[in-house]
Amino acid sequence: MASKITKIGVLTSGGDSPGMNAAIRSVVRTCAYLKIECVGVYRGYQGMIEGDFKALDARSVNNIINKGGTILKSARCDDFRTKEGREKAHTQLIKEGIDAFVVIGGNGSFKGALLFNEEYDFPVIGIPGTIDNDILGSSYTLGFDTAINTVVDAIDKIRDTASSHNRLFFVEVMGRDVGHIALNAGVGAGAEEILIPEQNLGLERLLDSLKRSKASGKSSSIVIVAEGDKTGKNVFELKEYVEEHLPIYDVRVSVLGHMQRGGSPTCFDRVLASRMGVKAVESILEGKSNLMVGIKDTKMVLTPLAEAIKAHTDIDEELIRVSDIMTT
Incomplete structure (x- = not known):
């Protein structure tokens, strides 16, 4: 474990997807289990820039595993696209004493995290939260x-x-x-x-x-x-x-x-979110960064953010063939 990590932030960014709350819960409770402080960043990168933070503990995330949407809210943030905006975000994180953060979102969210890491060498791990299932590095995305x-x-x-x-x-x-x-x-x-x-x-x-x-x-x-x-x-x-x-x-x-x-996440998405949250926190404490947690062949895997955002996932040609047969 990297002892320098004492406080981890968690945020949701981009479009909401079922399972985001379950992932937030997993990150918070994993931090509690490992005796690490956890801070919720409200309204995504916009909240990071404005310092909209709230300390979260295991009881803060009671009864959210079954809820759709995201308790941390989400917002588009044009300011984070600018160097000045990212500088403000970094200042707020340092002021709050946050050493690393987990971002739950899609391609756009990961691009922002990747750029932020490149500029400030700030530890970040991504969890793919999007209903489109279009991110490389994971057979399934949350939602x-x-x-x-x-x-x-x-x-x-x-x-x-x-x-x-x-x-x-x-x-x-x-x-x-x-x-x-x-x-x-x-x-x-x-x-x-x-x-x-x-x-x-x-x-x-x-x-x-x-x-x-x-x-x-x-x-x-x-x-x-x-x-x-x-x-x-x-x-x-x-x-x-x-x-x-x-x-x-x-x-x-x-x-x-x-x-x-919207809607209550399925059992599959709840379990996947729980596994991804644990893997994200453990990866940060192992000194890893700039990676996305995914699932392949039922196993948790890590993919560089730069690879995850390169292109969309391929469509399943075998499933297209099945579709053609079934419509006979």
Whole structure:
């Protein structure tokens, strides 16, 4: 253990995701177990710049493992993008006596932490908290499992209406740059077609697929559309195109939006958050820095932040093949 570490800060940054509170709880209680002080940094990097800190102990995080969102709040911070802003943040950390911090967030949050570390050699460990599951170095990010279960539950309910009225539903899910939510939830919910940013299937293939579904006897269909899909400009344009070329369909659109970010985290996300929090604190006390905690093959692993933010994770080609077979 590095004896110089006596106080660790923890913050959440970027978009919230289910499991963030469970990760905060894990960091705080691991610090308590190891006799290290823990400080919550409120409102992400903005709160760091303003010195919005609060000491946290094991009892401070009672009954939050089951809650969505983040008790530490989150905020966008343009000031932290500037050298002056980061200097203010460093001053506040030193003033508070914080020796290292754990940041729970996504790519943007990690870029800020990496730059801060390079400028001040300040120990930092990242925990991937984003429903998009788009960060290299971890098979799963916090919130992804909860998000796809939320989507599947919503689609199951939409299918009841689709079946009752013989309708075609386009269901838009989050995924501006990657289609992990759409692909996994689409397979899990038995969608007739899944449209993702990684594959521009084209409008004609979509029409052909819907024609085959109709010809095979299906009276209703569900098409999952990731918000970043390139098949049409947006999900409403897809609706209009299908209505124009396949008037036999009664088409509706459902945009799930931010409901995918909320809700009580699944058991998987709670356990993952607990493991990641322990690993993050232990890594700091071992003198490690500039790393992200992840999970691969059920094991906790560490990935350099610089590698984690390089690119998005690849889509699962095998799952795409399964999807194609299941929509037969």
